[in-house]
Amino acid sequence: xxxxxxxxxxxxxxxxxxxxxxxxxxxxxxxxxxxxxxxxxxxxxxxxxxxxxxxxxxxxxxxxxxxxxxxxxxxxxxxxxxxxxxxxxxxxxxxxxxxxxxxxxxxxxxxxxxxxxxxxxxxxxxxxxxxxxxxxxxxxxxxxxxxxxxxxxxxxxxxxxxxxxxxxxxxxxxxxxxxxxxxxxxxxxxxxxxxxxxxxxxxxxxxxxxxxxxxxxxxxxxxxxxxxxxxxxxxxxxxxxxxxxxxxxxxxxxxxxxxxxxx
Amino acid sequence: xxxxxxxxxxxxxxxxxxxxxxxxxxxxxxxxxxxxxxxxxxxxxxxxxxxxxxxxxxxxxxxxxxxxxxxxxxxxxxxxxxxxxxxxxxxxxxxxxxxxxxxxxxxxxxxxxxxxxxxxxxxxxxxxxxxxxxxxxxxxxxxxxxxxxxxxxxxxxxxxxxxxxxxxxxxxxxxxxxxxxxxxxxxxxxxxxxxxxxxxxxxxxxxxxxxxxxxxxxxxxxxxxxxxxxxxxxxxxxxxxxxxxxxxxxxxxxxxxxxxxxxxxxxxxxxxxxxxxxxxxxxxxxxxxxxxxxxxxxxxxxxxxxxxxxxxxxxxxxxxxxxxxxxxxxxxxxxxxxxxxxxxxxxxxxxxxxxxxxxxxxxxxxxxxxxxxxxxxxxxxxxxxxxxxxx
Ligand SMILES: Cc1cc2nc3c(=O)[nH]c(=O)nc-3n(C[C@H](O)[C@H](O)[C@H](O)COP(=O)(O)OP(=O)(O)OC[C@H]3O[C@@H](n4cnc5c(N)ncnc54)[C@H](O)[C@@H]3O)c2cc1C
Ligand SMILES: Cc1cc2nc3c(=O)[nH]c(=O)nc-3n(C[C@H](O)[C@H](O)[C@H](O)COP(=O)(O)OP(=O)(O)OC[C@H]3O[C@@H](n4cnc5c(N)ncnc54)[C@H](O)[C@@H]3O)c2cc1C
Numbered sequence: 001x002x003x004x005x006x007x008x009x010x011x012x013x014x015x016x017x018x019x020x021x022x023x024x025x026x027x028x029x030x031x032x033x034x035x036x037x038x039x040x041x042x043x044x045x046x047x048x049x050x051x052x053x054x055x056x057x058x059x060x061x062x063x064x065x066x067x068x069x070x071x072x073x074x075x076x077x078x079x080x081x082x083x084x085x086x087x088x089x090x091x092x093x094x095x096x097x098x099x100x101x102x103x104x105x106x107x108x109x110x111x112x113x114x115x116x117x118x119x120x121x122x123x124x125x126x127x128x129x130x131x132x133x134x135x136x137x138x139x140x141x142x143x144x145x146x147x148x149x150x151x152x153x154x155x156x157x158x159x160x161x162x163x164x165x166x167x168x169x170x171x172x173x174x175x176x177x178x179x180x181x182x183x184x185x186x187x188x189x190x191x192x193x194x195x196x197x198x199x200x201x202x203x204x205x206x207x208x209x210x211x212x213x214x215x216x217x218x219x220x221x222x223x224x225x226x227x228x229x230x231x232x233x234x235x236x237x238x239x240x241x242x243x244x245x246x247x248x249x250x251x252x253x254x255x256x257x258x259x260x261x262x263x
Numbered sequence: 264x265x266x267x268x269x270x271x272x273x274x275x276x277x278x279x280x281x282x283x284x285x286x287x288x289x290x291x292x293x294x295x296x297x298x299x300x301x302x303x304x305x306x307x308x309x310x311x312x313x314x315x316x317x318x319x320x321x322x323x324x325x326x327x328x329x330x331x332x333x334x335x336x337x338x339x340x341x342x343x344x345x346x347x348x349x350x351x352x353x354x355x356x357x358x359x360x361x362x363x364x365x366x367x368x369x370x371x372x373x374x375x376x377x378x379x380x381x382x383x384x385x386x387x388x389x390x391x392x393x394x395x396x397x398x399x400x401x402x403x404x405x406x407x408x409x410x411x412x413x414x415x416x417x418x419x420x421x422x423x424x425x426x427x428x429x430x431x432x433x434x435x436x437x438x439x440x441x442x443x444x445x446x447x448x449x450x451x452x453x454x455x456x457x458x459x460x461x462x463x464x465x466x467x468x469x470x471x472x473x474x475x476x477x478x479x480x481x482x483x484x485x486x487x488x489x490x491x492x493x494x495x496x497x498x499x500x501x502x503x504x505x506x507x508x509x510x511x512x513x514x515x516x517x518x519x520x521x522x523x524x525x526x527x528x529x530x531x532x533x534x535x536x537x538x539x540x541x542x543x544x545x546x547x548x549x550x551x552x553x554x555x556x557x558x559x560x561x562x563x564x565x566x567x568x569x570x571x572x573x574x575x576x577x578x579x580x581x582x583x584x585x586x587x588x589x590x591x592x593x594x595x596x597x598x599x600x601x602x603x604x605x606x607x608x609x610x611x612x613x614x615x616x617x618x619x620x621x622x623x624x625x626x627x628x629x630x631x632x633x634x635x636x637x638x639x640x641x642x643x644x645x646x647x648x649x650x651x652x653x654x
Contacts (some may be wrong), residue, residue, distance in 0.1 A: 014265045075284060190288050193322025193335040193345075196281055 001057040001155065004108055005046040006118035006131070007076055008036040009069040013123060023227040025094065035072045038119025040188040041181035045149055046117045047080045048186065053155070058082045060111055064092060064100050070204065077199035078191035085111060089208040091217040098221030101133035106212045108138065115158070116178040120145050131180045141173045145182040264531055266294070266351075268523045271561045274568050278340075285341050289348035292321065297352030302613040305475040308468070310355060312435065319390025323349070323360055325368035332372065333385030339579075340571035343516035347567070350517030351524045354623035355476030357517045361631075362431045363387060365510035367394030367440050370452055373505065374496035379454065383438065395436035395464075397427035397481045398503050404429075405636050406653070407442070407450075408500055412483065414443040414451055421493060423453060423461075423486040429630070433464040433479025440494070441481065442503050452494035452502060461486040473626040508581050511631045512574060515587035516567045518595040518627070521620045522560040525595075528617050529553065529602035532609070543605065552601045559594035566590060582644040589637035596624040 011017060012032040020027050035043070043061070050057040061076045063069050064087040073084045085107050092099065108116065116138075121128035128144075135142035147168065148161035156175060161168040163182050191199075209217060240255065242248040256263045268290075275283070296314060304311050318324055326342050328334025335341075342364070350357035368387050371379055386392045403410040412425025423443055433439070439455045439462075455462055461484040466477060494502075530553060533544035543549050566587045573579040599621035603610040610617055628634055643649045 071280060071283070074280060075287075078284060078288075190292060190321055191284060192288070192320060193285050193326055193337060193341070194330075195322075196284050196288070197330075197335055197337060199284075200281065 001049070001053045001055070001114045002112050003046045003049055003057065003059045004111060004113045004116040005039070005043045005059060005061050005076070005081060006104065006116065007039040007043065007061050007063045007072060008119070008122050008124075009033050009063070009065045009072045010036045010122055010124040013037065019228050019230055023229065024225075025228070033068065033072065035075055036119050036122050036124070038121060038123065038181055038183070040119075041183065041185045042117030042119055042179075043076055043079055043081060044186045044188040045146075045179075045181060046115075047189070049115070049149075049151065053151070060084065062104060062107055062111070063087065064095070064103055064107075066093070073204055074196075074199050075191050077202045077204075078195040079189055080195060081202075083203045084205070086204050086206045087208075087212070088206055089217075091209055094225075095217065096220035096224070097127050097129035097133055099218050101130050101137055102218035103209065103212060103214065104130070104134055105137035106214070107207060108134075110212070114155075114176050115151075116140075116176070118178065118180050120180040120182050128180075131178055135178045138176075138178070140176045140178055142178045142180070143171050143173050144180040146179050147182050147184045149179060149185065264528075266524065267527055268351075269526055269557060269560055270564070271557060272565060274564055277568065278344075282338075282340055282344060285337075286344045286348060288321065289323070289345050290351075292317075292323075293348050293352040297349075297356055298616075301353045301356075301475060302619065305353065305355070305619050306613055308470070308474045310359065310435065310475055310477045314356065315359070315390040315393065317390075318360065319388060322388075324390055325364035325372075325384070325388050327364070328368050328372055328384060328388060332380050333388035334368070338571070339512065339574035340568075342513060343567060343571045343574075346513035346516040347520040347523075349520070351520030353475050353619065354517065354521070354627055355473050357513070357520070358431050358473065358476045361510045361513045361517075362396055363390075363394055365513060366396035366506050367438070369509050370396075370440050370494060370497075370502065370506050371454070374452060374494040374502055376491070376495050378491065379494070383454070392437040393432055393435050395430050395432040395439045395479075395481075396506065397430050397433075397439050397441040398507075399429045400426060401428045405633060406651075407503065408653075410442065410444060410450070412441070412443040414445050414453065416446065417487065420487060420489045421453065423455065423483045423488065425483050427481035427483075429467070430464070430479050430481050432477055433481055434466040435477050436464065439464070439481055441483065443483075450497070450499050450503065452497045453488060454492045454494070455481075455483070455486060455488065459486050459488060470626075472622045472624075474622075504581075507631060508584050511584045511588040512570065512579070514627060514631055515563075515570055515584065515591045518588075518591035518624075519560070519563050519567050521595040521624060522556070522563055522591075522598050525599045525602035525617045525620050526553070526556045526560050528615055529556065529605040532615075533605050536607070549605060552605060556598040556601055559598055563591040563594055582641060585632065585637040585640045585644075588631065589634055589641070592624065592627050593634055596621070596628050599624050 012034050015031045018027045046059045050059050059081045061081045061084040063073050118131050143160050145162045146160045147163045150159045158173050160171045240248050240252045322335040323345050326335045326337045330336040371383050398407050400410050415422045437457050441453045441455050463482045464479045466479045533549050534542050536543045570587045602617045603621050639650050
């Protein structure tokens with residue numbers, strides 16, 4: 001079984017994000033980058049599937065991103081992924097989901113695939129579009145927000161739970177399929193020391209746009225990011241003071257009704 | 264409060280990709296598996312035993328041991344980084360790693376027979392069995408040559424008698440590497456099993472330092488063992504001292520983890536703690552303390568880093584290790600005390616990492632060669648004159 005896991009290099013969840021002067025990116029100095037946390041669930045699920053199916057199953061990571069993405073690719077290899085494709089081209093700086101889905105579709109088709117795991121969204125820009133566009137381009141079903149994944153014994157279809165408001169939805173999808181993973185699907189393993197030592201010898205196939213048969217970066221679709229803005233400052237905090245608590249509560253209720261107009 | 268490791272001189276940039284990856288794994292492991300429960304375990308005087316197999320799986324136990332014996336066959340720098348991160352969690356966990364890796368696996372690897380290596384090393388590396396190292400005795404601490412535990416030849420095997428004290432992991436160990444004097448007064452190493460007749464390992468309680476580590480006596484009463492339990496390749500006191508050099512190396516790195524932890528906690532706390540209408544970090548006295556801590560941390564970090572490179576190029580000598588252990592642990596203890604003060608009354612509670620580190624550092628200052636003993640080692644090396652007092 002040929003398993004593809006997608007991974008994206010994103011700033012650490014704990015990193016202090018500052019927008020650069022032009023408003024078209026973040027200041028990267030001193031920022032630690034990690035594998036998109038939702039992609040980690042995909043990697044883990046891919047590895048578990050390989051362990052379960054056995055035989056000549058193989059997990060290949062596909063990452064489109066700048067040169068520095070090698071570190072997160074290496075982490076995935078250290079977790080147990082067999083090899084990786086790194087799509088790297090200066091023309092892909094700040095790409096749109098459309099562009100990325102197009103190049104991913106090409107690279108993944110060249111690799112061959114039975115199942116694709118990815119995160120439900122990138123924790124950096126929260127677009128959550130790439131996987132759906134990719135499904136469309138590959139003409140395969142997509143199941144998003146998976147919290148339980150199982151493969152039918154004859155390997156023909158996947159049975160999944162999707163987390164929705166207030167409960168789960170049970171879904172079945174025929175293979176090949178792309179599954180976007182939600183927190184809770186599994187507990188991703190660590191990149192172990194023996195794994196890291198082994199990862200050194202694993203292959204990362206670097207491909208630029210020309211290698212994938214593109215003359216230029218594919219179209220970015222019909223929407224476009226104009227600018228990034230810092231988080232708006234929170235409003236002024238007003239302290240309600242009174243000698244008796246009861247009076248303070250009354251005053252608060254009045255303010256909520258008359259000034260904030262929320263009750 | 265998210266931990267941020269100060270790296271003032273950008274030493275990170277001198278580490279290769281593999282070193283950074285394993286450091287990141289270890290850091291994540293500490294954040295997820297150690298920090299959440301350690302204060303409670305420390306207070307209860309318990310070692311987090313459930314971590315052992317996990318650390319084994321991740322390759323944290325004896326990482327420098329070659330892959331053919333179950334290790335990861337990695338560099339000493341990587342071993343150092345693992346110690347640094349583990350000790351940022353707790354010195355008890357780092358002590359476990361030091362004992363298992365440097366004091367049990369290392370001597371079996373260096374002085375053991377091929378059969379012994381094949382038998383013990385893979386299980387020790389995987390965390391399936393636990394080891395301890397018995398050198399210190401009630402009447403022989405800084406001066407291990409004066410030990411009285413004896414090994415008498417008995418037919419094909421040996422009979423061991425004596426008592427060891429302050430032995431990390433003693434009561435939880437499956438095997439003990441015990442050092443004893445033969446009839447000619449030569450120190451030899453033996454592998455004693457937990458269930459060997461005449462052997463027991465009662466735990467030493469009531470510690471106020473290194474509480475999340477097991478410390479025990481080892482009692483040996485006519486313990487009869489076969490010849491294949493002796494480590495055949497030892498050379499008197501030099502052999503246990505080689506083990507100590509390896510462990511002290513890891514401690515020099517571990518102290519950096521403590522420094523990073525207490526500095527970060529003091530910095531974050533004092534920036535938010537308002538007294539006299541201003542953050543306490545805005546007062547000159549606090550700043551002087553923080554600057555001192557940051558400088559000590561940076562010094563310690565550079566010493567550890569350089570020590571790692573010396574070790575990996577084969578140029579590391581015992582005196583390099585002595586200086587780094589002596590300096591780094593000493594400044595870590597001082598920094599922990601300063602940080603404790605900056606935290607005010609909060610600093611005396613286990614809600615914060617600092618006082619735990621501060622108490623732990625008292626043990627680390629004493630074991631693996633006390634601060635004074637390393638002063639004497641370095642003094643002798645520099646002057647050519649011994650000040651130990653025996654001769
Ligand atoms: C928590 C903990 C865990 C330990 N784990 C182990 C273990 O796993 N295995 C093991 O074998 N041992 C272990 N030890 C023992 C440790 O190595 C000894 O405590 C250490 O070597 C010091 O010996 P001592 O305690 O007998 O002190 P002493 O040797 O009695 O020293 C007391 C003081 O006198 C000073 N002193 C001694 N000689 C001189 C001198 N010539 N000149 C100046 N000052 C001197 C020392 O620096 C020290 O300050 C552990 C100790 C602790 C606290
Ligand atoms: C065990 C215990 C028992 C106690 N019992 C009592 C009690 O019975 N009754 C009671 O009222 N209180 C009690 N206290 C509280 C104690 O008096 C306070 O902890 C002490 O006044 C310090 O205040 P703090 O802990 O808020 O630290 P902070 O005031 O926040 O000080 C933190 C650090 O900042 C430093 N600092 C503060 N201001 C400055 C400045 N301007 N310049 C330079 N450095 C500065 C301090 O020296 C300290 O190192 C007790 C505390 C403890 C630990």
